[in-house]
Amino acid sequence: MARGPLRHLLNLYSTKNNFSRVTNFLHSNRFLHHLHPFESRFYPSPHPQITNPMKFKPSYFTQFSDFYIFPYFNVHTICALSDNVKKEPASNLTEKVESEPKLECGGDGFTESELGNEDTWSEHERLNFVQIANRDPVEIYKDIRDAVKSEKQSRADWDTLTEIFRSFSKSGWASSQALAVYIGASFFPTAVHEFRKFFFKKCKTDLIKYLVLLGPGDGADKFLFPVFVEFCIEEFPDEIKRFRKMVDSADLTKPHTWFPFARAMKRKIIYHCGPTNSGKTYNALQRFMEAKKGVYCSPLRLLAMEVFDKVNTLGVYCSLLTGQEKKDFPFSNHVACTVEMVSTDELYDVAVIDEIQMMADSSRGYAWTRALLGLKADEIHLCGDPSVLNIVRKICSDTGDELVEQHYERFKPLVIEAKTLLGDLKNVRSGDCVVAFSRREIFEVKLAIEKYTNHRCCVIYGALPPETRRQQATLFNDQDNEFDVLVASDAVGMGLNLNIRRVVFYNLSKYNGDKMVPVPASQVKQIAGRAGRRGSLYPDGLTTTLHHDDLEYLIECLKKPFDDVKKVGLFPFFEQVELFGAQLPNITFSQLLMEFGENCRLDGSYFLCQHQHVKKIANMLEKVQGLSLEDRFNFCFAPCNIRDPKAMYHLLRFASSYAQKLPVNIAMGMPKCSARSDSELLDLETRHQVVSMYLWLSNHFEEESFPYIKKAETMATDIAHLLGESLLKASWKPESRNARNTKLQQEEDVYQRPRSLVKLQEK
């Protein structure tokens, strides 16, 4: 065993202020290069110091040190364990390490001078301390283990020792280091408690004196840690084995290896990179239509429907596949689908993944990542802004795919109107799209515009079914009617082709589920960019704000370069969660998801997508008996508004019937007429959601369990129609789905909203 250099490092490490010497030693020995692949097995976060030794910083060292502290991880073991380590015989490496000139720190690394100048210490004690500091932790451990019983100590020393162990048990450093030897965070306190008992029972005076000298804190923690590791390895082999299995099954590093068939292909990736309205999707779709077999992956059902209609009109037979609907076009070789639904089994000539920057989306990003990594297509066209270009470059270098970049500019520049609407909605003009970020505000604006001007408004917001959004868009685009103004939420940012002359921001703040925050610049850009589409009535796009106060923020957002995204989303497949769950019997599914989130390992380019939505549904379904783990997993992804109690109730009902193996009933009536008030409109929105959920479930479970598909389809169409009718007449004050917003509703005059929410926040 190449213990010499490793011991040397350990000794250096256990002394204070020795950091620079240790790092010099590491650099000179090329240890870091060799350890890289192995290191990635332990840590969920990126370690730039490993990939680039010159960036090695003191704070990293503590995390890095296990390899030296843990006596079994010598150079040989590390070489053997790492797959990608340079093919160099371990013995060579050892020789290199050992042949490095010794650093000038005297003896074995821990010098006498480093012990300070305590006059009270005898020469004998000094020598003793140096010896203890430099002893092999394995030997220290064995000595304690084999001792008969502890020697008598002074009261003061016992007290200090108690403090030392208290500090050790609370040390975040020790707890996170322990993970590297598979002692989980939840087991760590128990392990320390046992270690303390063991230590107090048998420890010798000189060791205690040395620890007392170090005192509670860093120095003692680092001295005790390797001894603690030895203790755990002997005392808790089963715990360690169990935790190791668990950690291994939550390994989400190297996700490109999850798709061996895609890896076996030589794929060509074409990144259509540019701002909104620059022709990215148009060009990608040209290739899609030319191909023998193609797939278009859309961020929205609406956009999938648009492409489905468009390419069929142009004579290319295309099917439609979304979570809710399957429309098989006879003899078609093309399919337009939502990105979550794309098959990674099917072979395609050309695939298009639209709005690729959504890879970085905190909840849905995993679907884009999966499509990019897993699609089996000779040619994959990515359309999006430049924010994920760098990370796509990195992913392509991991997958070995060829990457071609095509850069685009906006057809016509977007012009900012500095005059603004001067805070008065009476200044709205034909072709304007007023953007507000809540349903309540959308209806307030519509009400005000229709009351104080001669314009009529169409509305588009997230809770409307795609069919209704399309109907509203058509109404707005059509010049032969009075509906010449659009009031919309951020749902307008993607997809629809709209004849917008000017995008007017009613405000530039939105509620993030917790508080009001400024709308991110990337979103502002995307929405503003909707003004002036090529081929539309208004090819020159304009944008402005309602209030002058907000203008500065709008300009700032539009001037801002695109973000450079560092991480993209990932989510485990069911099989991965199942494997992980096998290590943790007797816990609920939502606890299992939580454990997975806490224990999974990711490498630096990925984050685990948020799954509050999934957890909330998992919690609700906990009491439903008879669902398999896979059923639970699938139910949790149903498109259900978790803030809508009625929708949640129906989902629970569906799951309960399914669990009892009964045919799942829609059990929901159809309203007779369109809505006459906002609460009726809300009710229609909920009903549509429930039916849409039913359709989604019928596509994700055996069809026999959901036998009322035809009925659900008819209901969905009818409700969307009623919603459309209702919106034509909607001229009521908006209500809110939950009590939280009712306070906000008390504002009487729609013109009296805070002057500039962005400004207010800055203050």
Ligand SMILES: Nc1ncnc2c1ncn2[C@@H]1O[C@H](COP(=O)(O)OP(=O)(O)OP(=O)(O)O)[C@@H](O)[C@H]1O
């Ligand atoms: N070469 C072209 N010939 C005719 N029309 C085009 C051409 N390129 C783009 N268009 C039209 O210009 C409009 C904007 O193009 P496209 O939707 O491809 O832009 P985009 O860059 O994908 O925008 P977004 O980021 O908003 O999705 C569309 O209506 C499209 O049909």
Ligand SMILES: [Mg+2]
């Ligand atoms: Mg596009």
